[in-house]
Amino acid sequence: MSDNTRLRIAVQKSGRLSDDSIAVLKAIGIKLQIRDRLLIAHSTNQAIDLLRVRDDDIPGLVMDGVVDLGFIGENELEEKMLERKAANKKHEYKTLRRLDYGGCRLSIAVPNEMQYDSVASLEGKKVATTYPFLLERFFAEQGVNAQAVMLTGSVEVAPRAGVADAICDLVSTGATLEANGLREKDVVFKSKAVLIQKAKALSEEKQALVSRLLPRIDGVIQAKESKYIMLHAPKAYLEQVKSLLPGAENPTVLPLSGHDDRVAVHVVSSETLFWETMEKLKALGCSSILVMPIEKMMG
């Protein structure tokens, strides 16, 4: 039986977004036991149930209000939104956070030997893709008459198989395109993972839980981007030392017992410290230079 009082969150069961989405939930203090065959996971310390599904289904589950929240790639979300809009189905949702993983782009790629000057070179041609709505919107914006041919996977093989002249698929490193003799030409859509919520208001209890979890997500993302830097510095060079530390407007400067001429400097930095900067700090007489990861941040 499903318990409607528990917050329902949809995540991809297995694929590119699964591990990172589960990692976010665990990092914000939600205890979960994920077992491979179990498609619903109940948190043991929060009123939260996790639905593990194919990513294709997540936008629809949120838009139909079957789940409260979902972790999904913007590419899949926007495609399904356009598809549902065209079919007069519910397509509203709220974006709560843009996350720091799942970065990729939906791009047009053509065989190495094909002449391509601009997207106009695709006039009258067939382009294989898993994202026909995004691709057709792009063609319409560009004023190009080309045909999107829907394939659910292995899109890169379409030109050699004679199914299409070019492709439009997700790219991150470009290794898959290169391995298949294709060149990336135009970016149709840039994507990251997002956390979305259903459009209809949540119960007061569920909304209170979501409002408590969001600052924790911010804290986890901010922490990943930040470093804690500690070092001992000669007092005489404190200003030079500060100017070398990235994002260190307000460092904590502490006395070092037994050393009147040296201080300890602590700073939370939004950037890491490069080896070159560490060498410069050492040359100024700094010692015990430590760069440490931060697990959580708040306030």
Ligand SMILES: Nc1ncnc2c1ncn2[C@@H]1O[C@H](COP(=O)(O)OP(=O)(O)OP(=O)(O)O)[C@@H](O)[C@H]1O
């Ligand atoms: N190469 C990539 N680098 C980074 N992110 C990617 C990459 N490829 C895909 N993604 C992101 O991850 C999402 C899921 O990709 P994946 O390949 O796991 O999906 P899938 O094969 O459709 O899985 P499912 O079985 O759940 O339908 C994509 O929609 C996109 O947002």
Ligand SMILES: O=P(O)(O)OC[C@H]1O[C@H](OP(=O)(O)OP(=O)(O)O)[C@H](O)[C@@H]1O
């Ligand atoms: O530019 P690259 O770094 O090579 O990544 C691009 C590939 O990654 C995705 O597929 P994935 O590996 O997730 O497999 P799938 O197609 O089976 O989902 C995407 O569909 C591309 O094929």
Ligand SMILES: [Mg+2]
């Ligand atoms: Mg999918």
